[in-house]
Amino acid sequence: MRLIKQSLFSVVNDHLIAYPTPINIHYAWNFGFIASMCLIIQLITGIFLAMHYTPHVDLAFSSVEHIARDVQYGWLIRYVHSNGASMFFIAVYTHILRGLYFGSYTTPRQLVWVVGVAILFLMMGTAFLGYILPWGQMSLWGATVITSLTTAIPVIGDSIAVWLWGDFSVGNATLNRFFSLHYLLPFVIAALSLIHIALLHEEGSGNPLGIESSVDKISMYPYFILKDFVGLLAFILFFSIFVYYAPNLLGHSDNYIPANPMVTPEHIVPEWYFLPFYAILRSIPHKLGGVVAMILSIIILAALPWIHSTEVRSSRFRPIYKYLFWTWAACCLILGWIGGMPVEDPYIGIGQIASIYYFCYFLVILPFLGKLEKLLIEN
Structure with missing residues (x-):
């Protein structure tokens, strides 16, 4: 037990307290930390939503409404999760733009960048799967359009589409497997995020000047930890505006109509x-x-x-x-x-x-x- 405690203290000290950080990094470097906080929020709210969600075509839409109307603070959990996906992408896209602007992808951090792109790819897949779960009109038809793209693959395209659907069209089997994958993938993203951070800390963080410096650095705590939390507080205030005042602004109104395979939305x-x-x-x-x-x-x-x-x-x-x-x-x-x-x-x-x-x-x-x-x- 003592060895475990010592190992945990060593990890926290090396990567959160005494980690040498370039002295000239600014608030654009906050978005990696903000993205990790968004991932934690999505994991926690997703677990609570899964406790009440029913992955069945006849019950999925009603179970989501039940969460929002009948479960204590269910409306808050649902809106934090649905808007949290958008906040997560805002943080990650800003993080990527900063990397592009300051050349953070260049050697010796190329592996850090490649793992980051893999995380983005998994995020997009997870978000797509999550968009299907409310089983509204846009969920059903969005799933139909995107999964049907596999039919463009020569020879095996139709077989892949049927394999994805678990049937001959998007239906109950599709919803079940998409729910399972949506629950699983965030934990894969979390594992990749830890690898992403470990690789970054092995090479050391970049800086706005784009130069390698092993001298002009200070410990992460308290200076940059406090700076990260200031940025996080501002981001949470921004996040809260959507959750409390405009929870459906970033969504589509058609998704509040129960899925109907006989009626196609005008604009998918x-x-x-x-x-x-x-x-x-x-x-x-x-x-x-x-x-x-x-x-x-x-x-x-x-x-x-x-x-x-x-x-x-x-x-x-x-x-x-x-x-x-x-x-x-x-x-x-x-x-x-x-x-x-x-x-x-x-x-x-x-x-x-x-x-x-x-x-x-x-x-x-x-x-x-x-x-x-x-x-x-x-x-």
Whole structure:
């Protein structure tokens, strides 16, 4: 028992108290901590929701309403969990943008970055599975549209779709297995998050200047722990506005209509955090091509450590990159807007142009920008 206590104290001391932290990191570095707090909130609220949820097509919608109306503080648990998914993605997307802006993906932290992209991929899968569980109109038809994408795979596509559904269409078997996976995957994400943190602490945290420094560091406690909690407090206040004043703002009103396989919603859209990728999917007329492009739009992030073409990490010393980075961020916002629009002109054309720029940024601009910057400096 004494050895266990000593080991726990050693881990806490090495990674939370005495961990050497660059002295110049600012509040943009808070979002990794905020994301981990969001994961804990999702795990706790998800466990309590699972105690009252019934994964059956005839009872799922009613059980969710029962939680909100009859279970003590059930409305709070439900809204914290449903809005917590959006908060989690806000924290993670901001965390990724900070990494892109300051070059946090470059050597020696490339493995940290790749594990982070794997976490993002699992998060998206978990969020999709969770969106199905209320079994409203958007849940049913969202599941039908997304799982039907597997039919685009040559030869085995139809078999994969039937295997996913557990039947010949989205139904009770689908809901049961999606609920099981939705309950399981957050624990996998938690395990990967611990690996992500361990790898980061092995190499040491980056900083806004993008330079390696083993001297200008101070202990994490009390300075940066307090800074993290200040950022967390501000984020919780932001989170609380949605939970208490606009709990359904980030959702879709059609999901308050019980699922009906005989009535198709006029406009099927995913949750807001999927919209940029959904826009890329829709921008390619060919079904299989759209699926491949959507998956590649996420996987390409994992290739960034090898696409990076300069020894300079931080955008503070790369004025051209800084400008192009913000054009790419604006492109992502445009894709998000297009993803929520009907499939008609002019939205189709705008989405196709934005999708082309999205991939050009990673496949053309980043690989050659470093060489261009080097030439400009030499001349």
